[in-house]
Amino acid sequence: MDNQAEIKVRNEFDEWAKAGRGEEMADHHLPITEPVLPLMDLKPNDRVLDLGCGSGWLSRRIARRVPEGRVVGVDIAKEMLHRACAASSGYANLTFNEGTADRIPCDDRSFDKIISVESAYYWPDPAASVREMFRVLDAGGSAWILINFYLENPHSHQWGPLLGVPTRLLSTEQWMRFYREAGFVDVRHRQIPDPTPVPDQYSGRWFQDAEQMRNFHQVGALLVHGTRP
Numbered sequence: 001m002d003n004q005a006e007i008k009v010r011n012e013f014d015e016w017a018k019a020g021r022g023e024e025m026a027d028h029h030l031p032i033t034e035p036v037l038p039l040m041d042l043k044p045n046d047r048v049l050d051l052g053c054g055s056g057w058l059s060r061r062i063a064r065r066v067p068e069g070r071v072v073g074v075d076i077a078k079e080m081l082h083r084a085c086a087a088s089s090g091y092a093n094l095t096f097n098e099g100t101a102d103r104i105p106c107d108d109r110s111f112d113k114i115i116s117v118e119s120a121y122y123w124p125d126p127a128a129s130v131r132e133m134f135r136v137l138d139a140g141g142s143a144w145i146l147i148n149f150y151l152e153n154p155h156s157h158q159w160g161p162l163l164g165v166p167t168r169l170l171s172t173e174q175w176m177r178f179y180r181e182a183g184f185v186d187v188r189h190r191q192i193p194d195p196t197p198v199p200d201q202y203s204g205r206w207f208q209d210a211e212q213m214r215n216f217h218q219v220g221a222l223l224v225h226g227t228r229p
């Protein structure tokens with residue numbers, strides 16, 4: 001059964017998708033995601049899950065890197081998936097499924113790698129979701145979560161009320177504990193600074209001013225990853 005938090009998040013991201021914000025996120029998230037792809041050590045035949053895939057820009061990028069494998073994008077928002085499918089018609093090894101991180105609509109041990117970009121702080125039950133990531137990974141597979149909204153980057157904390165949907169502001173240690181408790185080994189983290197140039201003046205709503213945006217970029221996104229033994 002859908003809970004209220006899930007419904008709010010789904011509705012919100014359906015609206016984002018209709019407003020074209022799914023595609024815009026590619027520009028915002030690519031600079032922090034690009035350094036993660038070599039760390040994932042993608043093999044041409046890897047089976048990869050993009051969890052909270054949005055408009056599917058990363059799913060398509062990864063599909064090109066795993067020509068003998070396959071990529072599945074999963075997202076809670078139908079409109080995001082609609083756009084992801086429409087933009088991916090030329091990709092034979094890429095499919096999209098509606099689902100949630102705490103009930104991933106995929107078989108046990110069906111992936112070698114999982115990546116999730118800027119989605120995990122919306123998950124209502126992050127511990128259960130990390131357990132789900134463990135369930136759908138095959139032995140030796142790895143799961144990679146990348147987020148900008150976390151305790152050790154104070155320059156994003158103002159996003160909580162601005163986002164208008166339930167979010168969870170968790171620490172690096174909390175995320176790593178979810179991984180360890182789910183059974184992951186070799187659980188590690190690192191921070192990935194955003195190299196995007198910051199304008200002299202900032203007039204948007206996400207940061208107080210250009211200096212806060214610069215600090216946010218410098219602290220960077222949190223990457224947490226682990227391996228299923």
Ligand SMILES: C[S@@+](CC[C@H](N)C(=O)[O-])C[C@H]1O[C@@H](n2cnc3c(N)ncnc32)[C@H](O)[C@@H]1O
Pocket residue numbers: 009010013022025026029051052053054055058074075076077080099100101102116117118119122123124
């Ligand atoms: C900020 S967007 C990021 C999308 C994409 N990963 C990107 O980098 O462009 C967050 C995405 O997570 C999805 N999402 C939020 N909560 C989710 C959940 N519980 N299960 C699956 N997807 C979820 C949203 O629908 C949205 O598409």
